[in-house]
Amino acid sequence: MAALTFILKSSIGNKIIMGLTGLFLIVFLMVHCFVNSMIFMNDGGVLFNEAAEFMGNNVLIRTMEIGLFAGLFIHIFQGLNLMIKNRKARTIGYSVQNGNVSSKWYSRSMGLLGTLLLVFLIIHLRHFWYVSRLTNEITGHSSTMFDEMKEVFANLWVVIVYVLGMISLSYHLMHGFQSSFQTMGWNHNKYTPAIKMIGFWFSVIVPLIFASMPIALHLGLIK
Amino acid sequence: MSGNMNLTLKIWRQKNTKTKGTLVDYKVKDISPDMSFLEMFDVLNEDLITKGDDPIAFDHDCREGICGMCSMHINGRPHGPKDAITTCQLHMRSFSDGDTIVVEPWRANAFPIIKDLTVDRGAFDRIIGAGGFISVNTGNAQDGNTLPIAKHDADAAFAAAACIGCGACVAACKNASAMLFVSAKVNQLAHLPQGQPERMKRVKAMVAQMDKEGFGACTNTGACSAECPKEISLVNIAAMNRDYLKANLISLED
Known part of the structure; x- marks a missing residue:
């Protein structure tokens, strides 16, 4: 195990943790997006509820959920840790800095975007994860996940918060997706342009699908 | 006029x-x-x-x-x-x-200001001193083609060796990270046969010294490469990270 301390000690090791957990969370986003997209079947949430029930009761999925929370926690903790360390590397800044010439604003704002996502995540977990996993409202069949979604998204402010959350996610992914490959050392003329293109469209499409859910439910486009 | x-x-x-x-x-x-x-x-x-x-x-x-x-x-x-x-x-x-x-002046805690616009870039020298060399007595210069080196390797080594150690990468980086400099100095040797014997040891030692000097971590914003007077590519950072992983996870070298 001593051989693995470089992960904790070195800046590259720290970044590899960010990259690996980031890629893991990207995989989670794909699953989450796929399952939730079932509401677009417009069947009164029948198929979606079945999927939600499976995700909530399957032993394997519930075990993986622990891994998901671990991954999230490590990504958040390591991100904040790196943000603090990186600030310490330049305590006196420039009075004039023309950063937009050499890099994209969102690549320099991963800490800020991540913090916004953390706030969104707390709100989001309170809305759905807490209700479905820690109360018996849904397991006791007094309500379904789909009912819960309709109820939560009836509030316009909640819809606005979710859309803003997804804009943060989009920019966070826009940098994070391709950056994680670079950190892992996967940069080559043969495939890096493809990674960048896939990363861009993933960062646009996935948050767009997510954002369309509260909007569609709020406007009553899905019943 | x-x-x-x-x-x-x-x-x-x-x-x-x-x-x-x-x-x-x-x-x-x-x-x-x-x-x-x-x-x-x-x-x-x-x-x-x-x-x-x-x-x-x-x-x-x-x-x-x-x-x-x-x-x-x-x-x-x-x-x-x-x-x-x-x-x-x-x-x-x-x-x-x-x-x-x-x-x-360049703003980085690892580059203390000596006076006005002059900063101390000794941190770069200490990183080189930690491993940015090959440990052989070279004697006289060899004949040019004694060691055949493939064109793509020679080109990659030369592109990395173009780094003049000016510190613009550190100055431009929001984290004052020295990753572009260190990766250039690692890769100029990693692409050549002379650099192979100490390759794993070198990358570990140079990264350890870089961290010790108080440079920030790499966020991959690309500002370093964009501001580099010699246009050192980000490919070097990825290659160094690969070597660094290999050195820590696979290599038998200490």
């Missing part, structure tokens, strides 16, 4: 490492557009010396874009508004009459 410029300069003045610095306004008159940025500084310093003031300390040496000494952060960018050049290769024709130009 017509076309000459009058400019306002806001220059960082700082007595030494320990004192606090501040931006001070200076006026320069009749500056030729054909002067280099450093020559404009020479004019200003001559003026200050004549007046009995303390001239502005700034680093410079070759004045032909290869030594990497002229570290100036000009109007918010390392080496000023042009891409892929050092400050000595920046000419006053890149500015207009009446402009205000802000000149600051």
Whole structure:
């Protein structure tokens, strides 16, 4: 195990943790997006509820959920840790800095975007994860996940918060997706342009699908 | 002469490492557009010396874009508004009459300010000292083609070796990270047969020294490469990370 301390000690090791957990969370986003997209079947949430029930009761999925929370926690903790360390590397800044010439604003704002996502995540977990996993409202069949979604998204402010959350996610992914490959050392003329293109469209499409859910439910486009 | 410029300069003045610095306004008159940025500084310093003031300390040496000494952060960018050049290769024709130009030193805690615009880049030397070399007595130079090296390897090594260690990458990075510099110095040897025996040891030692010096981590913003006077590619950072992983996870070398 001593051989693995470089992960904790070195800046590259720290970044590899960010990259690996980031890629893991990207995989989670794909699953989450796929399952939730079932509401677009417009069947009164029948198929979606079945999927939600499976995700909530399957032993394997519930075990993986622990891994998901671990991954999230490590990504958040390591991100904040790196943000603090990186600030310490330049305590006196420039009075004039023309950063937009050499890099994209969102690549320099991963800490800020991540913090916004953390706030969104707390709100989001309170809305759905807490209700479905820690109360018996849904397991006791007094309500379904789909009912819960309709109820939560009836509030316009909640819809606005979710859309803003997804804009943060989009920019966070826009940098994070391709950056994680670079950190892992996967940069080559043969495939890096493809990674960048896939990363861009993933960062646009996935948050767009997510954002369309509260909007569609709020406007009553899905019943 | 017509076309000459009058400019306002806001220059960082700082007595030494320990004192606090501040931006001070200076006026320069009749500056030729054909002067280099450093020559404009020479004019200003001559003026200050004549007046009995303390001239502005700034680093410079070759004045032909290869030594990497002229570290100036000009109007918010390392080496000023042009891409892929050092400050000595920046000419006053890149500015207009009446402009205000802000000149600051490289900002990084690993590069303490010695005086005014001069910073101590000894951290880079210590990183090289940690492993950026090959441990053999070379004797006389070998015949050029004694060791056949594939063109793509020679090109990659040469592209990395173009790094002049100026520190613009650190200056441009929001984290003051030295990853582009270190990766260039790792890769100039990693692509060549002479660099193989100590390859794993080298990358570990140089990264450890880099962290010890207090540079930040790499966020992959790409600002380093965009501001690099020698256009060192981000591919080097990825390659170094690969070697670093290999050195820690696979290699039997200590």
